[in-house]
Amino acid sequence: MKDILKKLPKIELHCHLDGSVRPETMYELLLEEGEDMEDISLEQFEKMAKVVDECNSLVEYLERFSYPLKVMQRKENIERITYELLEDLSKQNVKYVEIRFAPFLFMEKGLSFDESVESVLKGMERAKGDFNILSNAILVCMRHESVEKSIELVEKGEKFLGKGVVAVDLAGAEEGFPPENHKEAFDLAYKKGYNITVHAGETGRYENITKSIELLHAERIGHGIAAIKSPEVMELIKNKNIFLEMCPISNLQTKAVESLDEYPIKEFLDNDILVTVNTDNTTVSNTSLDKEYELLIDGLGFSIEDIIKLIKNSIEATFLPKEEKAHLKRIIENELKNI
Numbered sequence: 447m448k449d450i451l452k453k454l455p456k457i458e459l460h461c462h463l464d465g466s467v468r469p470e471t472m473y474e475l476l477l478e479e480g481e482d483m484e485d486i487s488l489e490q491f492e493k494m495a496k497v498v499d500e501c502n503s504l505v506e507y508l509e510r511f512s513y514p515l516k517v518m519q520r521k522e523n524i525e526r527i528t529y530e531l532l533e534d535l536s537k538q539n540v541k542y543v544e545i546r547f548a549p550f551l552f553m554e555k556g557l558s559f560d561e562s563v564e565s566v567l568k569g570m571e572r573a574k575g576d577f578n579i580l581s582n583a584i585l586v587c588m589r590h591e592s593v594e595k596s597i598e599l600v601e602k603g604e605k606f607l608g609k610g611v612v613a614v615d616l617a618g619a620e621e622g623f624p625p626e627n628h629k630e631a632f633d634l635a636y637k638k639g640y641n642i643t644v645h646a647g648e649t650g651r652y653e654n655i656t657k658s659i660e661l662l663h664a665e666r667i668g669h670g671i672a673a674i675k676s677p678e679v680m681e682l683i684k685n686k687n688i689f690l691e692m693c694p695i696s697n698l699q700t701k702a703v704e705s706l707d708e709y710p711i712k713e714f715l716d717n718d719i720l721v722t723v724n725t726d727n728t729t730v731s732n733t734s735l736d737k738e739y740e741l742l743i744d745g746l747g748f749s750i751e752d753i754i755k756l757i758k759n760s761i762e763a764t765f766l767p768k769e770e771k772a773h774l775k776r777i778i779e780n781e782l783k784n785i
């Protein structure tokens with residue numbers, strides 16, 4: 447079974463760049479930055495950078511991002527981190543990935559908005575040549591920031607639209623920061639032709655899913671697990687053909703669900719909801735698409751056919767233009783024939 451999983455052609459749609467930095471690269475770059483790491487071995491550091499044991503909430507989970515962000519303030523580091531992530535994904539036969547990041551988080555030591563976006567795009571371009579992996583970027587607005595900041599992101603990001611950037615997202619701690627706070631920015635993004643995905647219903651609030659669809663124009667929802675609590679929200683997701691970007695291991699770590707038995711993925715699929723499965727953060731969550739699929743197979747009784755169905759949903763859910771989506775579909779279907 448593991449061998450088949452390895453061989454499957456895959457698509458990753460929900461992957462944060464800052465949560466997916468190789469630990470050894472982070473360690474090396476932290477030393478370069480003059481961070482006091484003297485008493486910390488690489489092995490110990492890995493445990494600090496990943497969620498390995500105790501994590502009680504999304505807020506605790508998000509604390510892990512302070513390490514990568516320390517080293518993502520230089521152009522060359524951002525490009526390298528992007529390139530390395532794509533190298534790692536290509537080894538798992540990921541054919542296409544949408545990588546998300548919040549440009550403002552890379553601008554604490556003087557980088558401009560353009561420099562931070564361009565560094566990611568450069569890493570993506572180089573990886574495409576070297577590893578034959580396709581990718582696009584999603585720009586992330588942070589919920590705790592002001593709507594003005596989100597508007598600035600939408601305006602400044604516009605020149606990259608269709609040139610490596612395909613969409614905007616809203617992420618960060620959900621509690622206390624409702625989606626409507628950012629409505630003006632997402633109205634603008636919609637008008638400018640961005641695709642839109644929003645983290646919602648990750649920590650219990652199903653009304654945030656409705657608001658993200660109706661007020662923020664979301665076509666995809668990050669996580670969305672709280673939908674299970676409301677038949678109306680399930681109906682809305684289904685009727686509007688909204689794709690869910692589910693991330694099982696992350697959801698267990700943030701205690702979005704108490705145990706795998708409570709994970710509503712089967713119910714969603716049985717209700718014809720368009721589910722995709724993703725990693726969220728390969729390093730912070732210490733995961734990979736193979737591990738996510740394995741969990742569904744071992745823990746929830748999924749078959750390889752079920753996994754292939756998820757991958758096919760991911761093809762449809764990509765924010766690729768029509769022709770490129772058709773091209774990706776051909777690549778995936780060709781490989782599936784030989785499995």
Ligand SMILES: O=c1[nH]cnc2c1ncn2[C@@H]1O[C@H](CO)[C@@H](O)[C@H]1O
Pocket residue numbers: 462463464465504508511546547548551586617618619645648696726727
């Ligand atoms: O699962 C998640 N839910 C909400 N926010 C997240 C999650 N994973 C990462 N980030 C947030 O998104 C920022 C940009 O990539 C990260 O810095 C982190 O704060």
Ligand SMILES: [Zn+2]
Pocket residue numbers: 460462617645668726
């Ligand atoms: Zn996320």
